[in-house]
Amino acid sequence: MNVLLVHAHPEPKSFTAALRDKAVQTLEKQGHEVQVSDLYAMNWNPVASADDFSSRDTPDYLVYALEQRQAVKNGGLAGDIQQELDKLLWADLLILNFPIYWFSVPAILKGWIDRVLVSGICYGGKRFYDQGGLAGKKVLVSITLGGREHMFGEDAIHGPLEDMLRPLLRGTLAYVGMDVMPPFVAWHVPYISQEARESFLEDYAMRLQQLNQDRPLSFPRLTQFDEYLYPLKKLEA
Amino acid sequence: MNVLLVHAHPEPKSFTAALRDKAVQTLEKQGHEVQVSDLYAMNWNPVASADDFSSRDTPDYLVYALEQRQAVKNGGLAGDIQQELDKLLWADLLILNFPIYWFSVPAILKGWIDRVLVSGICYGGKRFYDQGGLAGKKVLVSITLGGREHMFGEDAIHGPLEDMLRPLLRGTLAYVGMDVMPPFVAWHVPYISQEARESFLEDYAMRLQQLNQDRPLSFPRLTQFDEYLYPLKKLEA
Numbered sequence: 001m002n003v004l005l006v007h008a009h010p011e012p013k014s015f016t017a018a019l020r021d022k023a024v025q026t027l028e029k030q031g032h033e034v035q036v037s038d039l040y041a042m043n044w045n046p047v048a049s050a051d052d053f054s055s056r057d058t059p060d061y062l063v064y065a066l067e068q069r070q071a072v073k074n075g076g077l078a079g080d081i082q083q084e085l086d087k088l089l090w091a092d093l094l095i096l097n098f099p100i101y102w103f104s105v106p107a108i109l110k111g112w113i114d115r116v117l118v119s120g121i122c123y124g125g126k127r128f129y130d131q132g133g134l135a136g137k138k139v140l141v142s143i144t145l146g147g148r149e150h151m152f153g154e155d156a157i158h159g160p161l162e163d164m165l166r167p168l169l170r171g172t173l174a175y176v177g178m179d180v181m182p183p184f185v186a187w188h189v190p191y192i193s194q195e196a197r198e199s200f201l202e203d204y205a206m207r208l209q210q211l212n213q214d215r216p217l218s219f220p221r222l223t224q225f226d227e228y229l230y231p232l233k234k235l236e237a
Numbered sequence: 238m239n240v241l242l243v244h245a246h247p248e249p250k251s252f253t254a255a256l257r258d259k260a261v262q263t264l265e266k267q268g269h270e271v272q273v274s275d276l277y278a279m280n281w282n283p284v285a286s287a288d289d290f291s292s293r294d295t296p297d298y299l300v301y302a303l304e305q306r307q308a309v310k311n312g313g314l315a316g317d318i319q320q321e322l323d324k325l326l327w328a329d330l331l332i333l334n335f336p337i338y339w340f341s342v343p344a345i346l347k348g349w350i351d352r353v354l355v356s357g358i359c360y361g362g363k364r365f366y367d368q369g370g371l372a373g374k375k376v377l378v379s380i381t382l383g384g385r386e387h388m389f390g391e392d393a394i395h396g397p398l399e400d401m402l403r404p405l406l407r408g409t410l411a412y413v414g415m416d417v418m419p420p421f422v423a424w425h426v427p428y429i430s431q432e433a434r435e436s437f438l439e440d441y442a443m444r445l446q447q448l449n450q451d452r453p454l455s456f457p458r459l460t461q462f463d464e465y466l467y468p469l470k471k472l473e474a
Contacts, residue, residue, distance in 0.1 A: 010284075010285060010286045010287060010299055010301060011287075011298060011299040011300070013298060014299075040284075040286070046283055046284065046344040046345070046348065047247075047277075047283065047344060047345050048247060048338070048343060048344065048345075049247045049277070050247060050248075060250075061248060061250060062247055062248040062251075063248070063427055064247060065383070066427075101285070101347075101350075101351050102347075102350055102351065102354070102404060102405075102408060102409045102412075103403075103404035103407075103408030103409065103412075104341065104347065104404045104405075104408070104409075105347075106285060106347075106351060107283040107284060107285065107344045107345070107347040107348030107350075107351050108283070108284050108285075108344070108348075110338075110339075110341065110342075110343075110344040110347045111283065111344030111345075111347075113338075113339055113344075114338050114339065114343060114344050117339070129394075146302070148466075150465075150466070150467060151466055155468045156466075156468065157366075157457050157461075157462050157466050157468070158407075158408070158457075159403075159407075163400065163403055164403055164404050164407075164408050165404070166340075166396075166400055166401055166403060166404075167339065167340035167341045167401050167402070167403075167404065168339075168341075170340075170395075170396075170401075171339060171340030171341070171395070171401050172339045172340065172341075175339075175340075190300055190303075220394050220395075224394075225394050228387075229385075229387070229388055229393075229394050230387060231392045231393065231394070
């Protein structure tokens with residue numbers, strides 16, 4: 001497998017970085033090829049703007065997704081975006097490795113999503129969910145957070161973690177067609193012992209070794225909806 | 238009321254900018270004082286990093302939230318953060334005005350959230366949800382999106398919009414204690430007529446004039462949980 005690991009943490013010695021290193025080591029040992037995009041180290045620009053296109057379809061009024069579609073056709077994407085897009089298209093497995101900031105991705109990673117998942121390739125028209133442009137690829141979200149596990153779940157104070165991660169897991173990764181694996185979660189990271197951290201690292205290596213056996217999460221399929229994307233009656237019964 | 242409107246759109250002539258202008262005009266007409274943070278115009282830096290602190294508690298290992306708490310105590314927050322934080326603390330009403338990118342905020346606005354909602358003031362320890370540091374303030378999320386209204390809802394292809402916005406509405410804005418108003422949504426914006434847009438602008442002005450009558454969304458209260466944040470049994474019955 002070709003693996004792209006996108007890493008986003010401001011501290012190079014963080015536990016999140018240890019997870020990144022463990023993933024690279026484990027996957028390479030299995031014979032996979034791994035590329036790492038370390039967004040902080042790359043000084044990645046997260047801000048979607050008119051500068052992302054070398055020429056413009058409508059120079060005096062920016063509709064970002066429409067310019068993406070044009071730029072994809074005429075090779076006019078900014079170099080930093082094209083480079084990440086090439087890595088993404090090369091990859092069979094994408095890993096997003098980051099600390100939870102506000103029940104979501106850090107801004108620098110949100111900006112990777114905003115700029116790299118271009119319309120015209122990753123999605124567009126009726127190409128989304130199971131018909132998405134990145135269908136056939138797998139994605140694993142690998143996260144660290146401060147909260148404890150019992151704070152998430154049906155009756156828990158924050159509700160289910162997957163509900164909090166819905167715009168990422170469903171609205172982004174499943175939307176572009178990828179098979180979304182259940183997230184790997186290291187809980188309460190700033191407050192736990194070295195032993196507990198090492199145990200998370202071992203669990204993570206095990207998880208990565210057995211990724212083939214994981215079943216992806218379930219999301220809508222376009223065949224459940226009509227041409228205007230209204231739900232088909234027969235499926236409601 | 239003091240109102241802070243945080244605006245995030247890369248196109249100065251966008252419909253999202255027209256919503257911003259309509260809000261300023263409507264609110265000022267009612268006698269409110271309004272400040273606008275136009276993140277693209279300000280060239281806002283969305284990337285949380287060690288540079289956000291003039292001195293460090295632990296200079297060789299960055300735990301971002303812990304440094305925020307120290308910086309709040311010793312006045313060591315970066316100037317751009319302190320300026321936004323001052324506006325936020327001054328405001329009785331916060332409006333976040335943006336186009337939906339990937340069922341979420343654009344990265345530049347995520348970076349405003351990551352950097353400005355500092356630990357030690359906005360939240361920290363047991364100060365979250367109804368006990369959050371910004372309790373007493375209201376917040377309105379005002380969004381534009383490409384999708385149509387029928388694509389959102391219980392049986393719809395993307396599910397309920399408020400579920401997609403959960404990390405923002407619940408995990409961020411309710412978390413810091415604000416009263417979160419139901420979002421104002423302008424649907425299908427890139428594809429609609431000038432008349433339809435003007436009708437959204439009128440609806441928005443009306444909504445803002447009657448904001449007092451809006452009931453905030455419901456979120457967890459800390460009294461529903463024990464000291465370890467486990468749910469209290471009596472409430473499960």
